[in-house]
Amino acid sequence: MNLKRSYLFVPATSTRMFEKALSSEADCIIFDLEDAVAISEKQEARERAKNFLVNNQPSKDILIRINDVSTTFWREDLEAAIRAGASGVIVPKAESAISMKILCETTLISLERMNRGLNSFVVLPLIETARGVQFAYEIASAHYLIKRLVFGSIDYSLDVNCELTEEGTELLYARSQVVNASKAAGIGSPIDSVYPDLGNEPGLINESHRARRLGFNAKLAIHPKQLHPIHEIFSPNQKEMDAALEIVLAFEAAEQEGIASIAVGNKLVDYPVYKKAKALLQSAGL
Numbered sequence: 001m002n003l004k005r006s007y008l009f010v011p012a013t014s015t016r017m018f019e020k021a022l023s024s025e026a027d028c029i030i031f032d033l034e035d036a037v038a039i040s041e042k043q044e045a046r047e048r049a050k051n052f053l054v055n056n057q058p059s060k061d062i063l064i065r066i067n068d069v070s071t072t073f074w075r076e077d078l079e080a081a082i083r084a085g086a087s088g089v090i091v092p093k094a095e096s097a098i099s100m101k102i103l104c105e106t107t108l109i110s111l112e113r114m115n116r117g118l119n120s121f122v123v124l125p126l127i128e129t130a131r132g133v134q135f136a137y138e139i140a141s142a143h144y145l146i147k148r149l150v151f152g153s154i155d156y157s158l159d160v161n162c163e164l165t166e167e168g169t170e171l172l173y174a175r176s177q178v179v180n181a182s183k184a185a186g187i188g189s190p191i192d193s194v195y196p197d198l199g200n201e202p203g204l205i206n207e208s209h210r211a212r213r214l215g216f217n218a219k220l221a222i223h224p225k226q227l228h229p230i231h232e233i234f235s236p237n238q239k240e241m242d243a244a245l246e247i248v249l250a251f252e253a254a255e256q257e258g259i260a261s262i263a264v265g266n267k268l269v270d271y272p273v274y275k276k277a278k279a280l281l282q283s284a285g286l
Contacts, residue, residue, distance in 0.1 A: 003217075004028055004061070004218055006219060006234075007028045007030055007191055007221065008222075008224065009222050012032055012036065020224075025231065026224070026227055027218075028060060029063070031063070031064050033064060033065060034092050035092075042067070050083060051084075053085055063089060063090050064077065064086050068094075069099045070093070082121065083114060085116075087121065088124060089124070090124045090125075092126045092152070093132065094126055094132050096131075097138040100139055104123055104142065107123060108145070122147045124148050124149070127156075127174075127178050128152030133173075136181035140187055141186075146185075148187055149182050150190060150193075151178045151190055151216070154194070156174055157171075175192070179215035188217075191218040192208070194220040195219075195222075198222070204226055205233065208230055208233040208234065209233055247277040
């Protein structure tokens with residue numbers, strides 16, 4: 001199973017923290033050059049992340065969260081990520097297709113110059129403002145290097161001046177917009193935001209279930225202890241797998257006989273239900 005369910009943030013302030021993150025169960029690691037790094041430390045953090053990746057060959061996908069395109073740091077951050085062999089970048093405060101196109105075209109130029117394959121690098125826009133939500137589809141479809149969107153609830157709540165609650169109703173519209181924009185643009189399902197309360201595992205579990213029901217298939221994490229519940233929730237369980245397999249086998253057998261609507265147990269199965277079951281099995285590598 002090669003699911004990308006968890007993306008663990010680690011501040012680019014300590015090599016020891018890089019090593020600890022890489023030894024965790026996270027599917028992907030994000031070296032953070034943005035919020036976790038003081039302005040006066042930006043250059044040093046960038047060099048630390050680059051040197052670590054150049055001198056190590058991590059088995060996990062490593063992404064770099066660069067500084068946003070309104071700053072003077074993003075070009076050097078992007079260049080360092082490409083030169084270091086990172087798998088891609090997360091772009092904070094993504095708000096327009098134009099800025100994403102510029103960043104992606106800049107990425108292609110650097111990839112070619114460094115003899116890296118054009119498909120060896122991904123760009124993941126972080127949707128975390130009202131403007132980002134409003135233009136999520138345009139952002140998602142801005143360039144073929146953009147493979148998924150990421151939702152950031154904390155900055156979004158600050159931008160729209162809403163109060164984050166355990167029920168999460170204040171984020172329902174934004175999350176749904178990000179999911180819908182991703183599917184409309186033909187890219188992968190999006191990654192949900194961090195859950196900031198490290199002492200509230202039931203809250204993390206509830207939020208993860210809510211995000212999965214809405215159409216997210218991965219979640220950001222800020223501590224290794226959040227990974228296990230995230231993995232459990234964003235992985236298909238055995239009951240789901242068995243049910244999907246039963247549907248696929250029964251429908252494909254019926255289809256061979258020219259039948260495209262059958263009952264499996266008490267469930268009506270037609271092409272949409274079959275396709276959903278098939279996609280679930282494929283996501284698990286079956």
